[in-house]
Amino acid sequence: xxDGASKFAYVDHMLAEHQRLEQLIRRTxxxxxxxxEMDSEDWLPHMLSGLVAIRTxxxxxxxxxxxxxxxxxxxxxxxxxxxxVQRIEGEHDEILARLSDLIDRCQCRGKLTPQKAVxxxxxLRQIVRELRVHExxxxxxxxxxxxxxxxxxxxxxxxxxxxxxxxxxxxx
Numbered sequence: 585x586x587d588g589a590s591k592f593a594y595v596d597h598m599l600a601e602h603q604r605l606e607q608l609i610r611r612t613x614x615x616x617x618x619x620x621e622m623d624s625e626d627w628l629p630h631m632l633s634g635l636v637a638i639r640t641x642x643x644x645x646x647x648x649x650x651x652x653x654x655x656x657x658x659x660x661x662x663x664x665x666x667x668x669v670q671r672i673e674g675e676h677d678e679i680l681a682r683l684s685d686l687i688d689r690c691q692c693r694g695k696l697t698p699q700k701a702v703x704x705x706x707x708l709r710q711i712v713r714e715l716r717v718h719e720x721x722x723x724x725x726x727x728x729x730x731x732x733x734x735x736x737x738x739x740x741x742x743x744x745x746x747x748x749x750x751x752x753x754x755x756x
Contacts, residue, residue, distance in 0.1 A: 594654040595726050599734070601645045602719050608638045609712055616705050632690045635708070639683045642715075646676040655722065658729025665725050672721050679718065682711050 612634025617627045649655045655669045686707050723734050 592730075592732070594657050595730055595732055595734070598654045598722065598726055601641075601648075602722075605638065605641055605645065605715070605719075608634060608641055609715075612638060613708065613712070616708075617701075628690060628696060631704070631708075632687065635683065635687045635690060639680065639687065642680060642683065646673075646680070649673065649722075650676070655725060655729075658725050662729040665729055668721070668725060672718065672725070675718055679711070679715060682707075682714075686711065 612631060615627050615630035615634055650673055655672070659665050659669050686704065689704060689707075726732065727734055
């Protein structure tokens with residue numbers, strides 16, 4: 585049973601990190617005003633703070649995955665996942681670079697027009713979509729590598745804490 589507890593520890597850790605990221609994302613997106621009614625740039629510091637927090641959390645999350653974390657353990661248990669893990673880890677730098685670029689654009693001191701603000705909002709939402717696809721791929725790896733089922737898998741389930749794991753049943 586010790587092996588079962590350790591595999592759930594890896595899966596639970598990854599789900600908890602995804603949940604923290606989802607909470608940061610939701611708070612950051614909530615800081616974006618309704619553009620038709622925008623009359624100030626008070627939202628920008630909140631957005632910037634949220635983006636920096638997301639990036640900080642992602643750097644930590646990605647570092648854990650790349651330095652002997654849950655993905656490496658999944659590959660140790662299921663070597664055929666190696667190519668998929670390499671592909672996923674290859675996305676890390678690209679995701680971080682896009683997020684850093686968005687942070688840089690938010691830090692510009694020039695006048696932020698509604699059009700530029702909309703572009704920032706759209707870019708954030710695109711990065712979030714890509715991150716969620718990335719997390720879904722990580723979840724699939726965890727399911728296969730640790731032979732668990734993630735019920736309620738997905739960003740909405742993770743954000744509400746509804747994602748759970750249970751052992752997969754072998755079918756003969």
